[in-house]
Amino acid sequence: MKRYFGRKLLIYALTFFIAVTINWMIPRFMPGNPVDIMISRAGLRGSAVTQMYSYYMDAFGLDQPIWKQYLNFWIAIFHGDLGTSIFLFPTPVIQVIKDALPYDVALLLPSILLSWFAGNKFGALAARNKNLDNTLLPIGYILTAVPYMWLGILLAWVFCIVIRIFPLGGGYDFSMQPSYTWDFYWSLFNHWVLPFLSLFIVQFGGWAIGMRNLIIYELEADYSHFLEALGAPRKLIRNYAYNNAILPQVTGVALQIGVIVTGALATEVVFAYPGIGYLILQAIHNQDYFLLQGCFLFVVIGVLIANFVVDIAYILIDPRTRAGMTGGAE
């Protein structure tokens, strides 16, 4: 178990290191002077240009030797200094991201957990019911092939425009000020439902199909056949199959997390939902590279944390990992 965990931590540390390094490298090794490019693209005029220019020369530290620039970059990161946003100048990037983060957590956490549980239950049900299976399977395959944002667009169109049940755009009603009132929570909820639902639906299809296939595979496993030969009731055999099929599904969360997060980014864009995905779009449109890189860093951190949680969960449920055998999301 120690070895398993050590390996995992090494991989995560390495991933973080590489991600940060790439993040540092991209603006420096692209053709042209990044500061000039940024300022010309930002389309600023007059005194703003000089102000911005001196800020950027300072921030990038381009007059310093490369290794020093790299070191400074790391020091800044550990101080939580990700630079200053251009389009929300002079708000620090870290502050912009902090404001957006709760919206991402509110979308991702429930959609992943609920779709995972519901998908597993449903997939297990389909594995034993031929009729359900015949309908679930095609729907599941279609769902896994639907681009996240398109499902979002469809839901937005149907529920916000055609039958106006839900509001479209933003994290809450524009006429409101954030406050601890029921009205405000209600507005938050209303704006949350559709982005959540589009994430939930696409993921649900994947989990359900995965569970169905895994259960069928487990039911054909030797231990299932042995139990059957000894006359054990179907219920016991299905229980065992389900419990064993859950294990790769847990690993699946770690493998899918990147795809899910990206899906969430695209979904936020559709609904103008003020999470990190929407920030990324703003950053791209406004050539706000500090913000873009900060967002990337947070996405990486988020994915790493999720992976870590999955690893711990896996160790808790699979005796083989506990006993020092390898396995899981390796």
Next chain:
Amino acid sequence: MSLKIENLTIYYQTIAGNVRALEDASFSLADGEIMGVAGESGCGKSTLSNSLIYLHAPMKYIRGRVFLDGEELPIHDTQKMNPFRYKKISVIPQYAMNAMNPTKKIGRMVEDLLKSRGENYKEILPEVKNRLELVKLSPDVLNMYPFELSGGMKQRMVMVISTLLDPSLLLADEVTSALDVSSQKAVAEMLVGFRDKKIVKSIMLITHDISILYQTANTIMVMYAGQLAEKASTETIIKAPRHPYTKLLISSLPTVGVRISENRLAGIPGNPPLLLNPPTGCRFRDRCPVAFAKCAEVPPFVEIEKGHFLACWKEGKAHA
């Protein structure tokens, strides 16, 4: 008479058609008998064993009846078969190494299994420990996961699980093939011990390895291409076989521990026939050195001496 089988015929359903894996098998097994079933792979011996306890697709029941201790086994009805399984007839499967749920503690799995069959685990537990001792396993294994056991230990654990409810008939399918020679011998001796202690009444020991039968079995039944060829006491089969196939099988049997399939019968030209469209009559006749016109009919499996059964026109006649 512990087991009595009449005209048992089992096919495999495939897209290309029926594979006739077992055709009109009729034989019986006495109380206390350990019968070895030998033959090349694909001769139908595993089909025979599987069909008796767990007949499932793509296996298909065609005809035949099976009686165990005078009661007919509804082998073609998997639901009606359930009460008999484990309690009257049990199996040590070929895949014993993977027969236990990999993520459950062994004791927990045994408990689940016994409870699901309406048994009281707590009452049986002392007996479980006795049996473990019998196969030289510590009671601690009940607190372990299957992956913590060696291959031989798993094999013995499955042996204990399979026989916990004292079944009348135990099917042991290739129980020794995955083990090294010394464990093979130990497992074979344990099986005999189980019979001697009346834990099981009789045993059908399916194997590639005739040498293991020599130490263990009272009788040997030889199968060829889905048909029964010969059944007699172990001594008779080894020393005075009558069926031309048995003769070749025994004479080609080299030293102890070499399995038939790895050492394809030297001196017999050709291969066993494909069972999708097998030839009519005796299926060995294309390779048989003494075949003649009559062999185009299926030879009956008849008792030519007391306890010696044979399906061969030539040999059966010569000594009739």
Next chain:
Amino acid sequence: MKKKNELLYFALRNTKLRIGMAVLLFFLLLMIIGPHLTPYKPADFVGPSSAPPSKEFWFGTTTFGEDVFTQFVYGLAPTFLVGIVGGVIGTLLGMLIGFVAGYRGGAVDEVLNILTNVVLTIPVLALLLVLVAYIPVRGVLIEAVFIGLTSWPWAARAIRSQTFSLRTRDFVGLAKMSGMSSMKIIFTEIAPNMASYLFMTFILMFGNSILNAATLDFLGLGPTEGVSMGTMMNLAVQWSALMLGVWWWFIPPGIAITCIVGSLYVMNVGLDEVFNPKLREM
């Protein structure tokens, strides 16, 4: 020869494979014939603004008065191109790393394994976002190459474990004894033995590349020139097609992607049934 016929026989009577193939062929045909069915170019302003589907404009027009059908059929080519190029690059990289890691084992395997896991953990699309944002002029090929370069890890892992089990087989040992080089053994002995598996890997990569490209395009980071399914959706959302109810602008590209990717996935399942006799329905 006999085995090939048998595979073909099962392939032709496999419903999933047939449906998948039919859908895929339909869109391929549309990609080829489509541009000849329309007198316009994708960026031509040809009709009234936001006209619903009609005899003249089959899929209606955009808010700028461009013909949606024209954009749609012209946009299919980049979509397929990204899928194929991204899929080929991803599969080849996955093969290379998977084969070497699985065949060599030991320290090489360990290093490649860590590399694979690192790339697997990095959220690829987020990385692409940052990377692509710095490239001022982007073509479909660049996009495809980027997608291919970042999508190989899962394939590498799967191929590695397959290679691992194959390398202990007799025929590999025989080849080793006869003095064949490792690369030759990999490509003449090991790869052919998992050809079906590699093909299925490519099919999945194909689909994933299309999905990834659609997401990039949708976020406005697609090719700077031309149309694709993703850029159509991007422009539709950006120019309030939702609010204005111009559904004919954003429905077709989504359907196309879902159908193409879905048909690839379904084909993959079908192929699995064809190649693995165990899964064939009786």
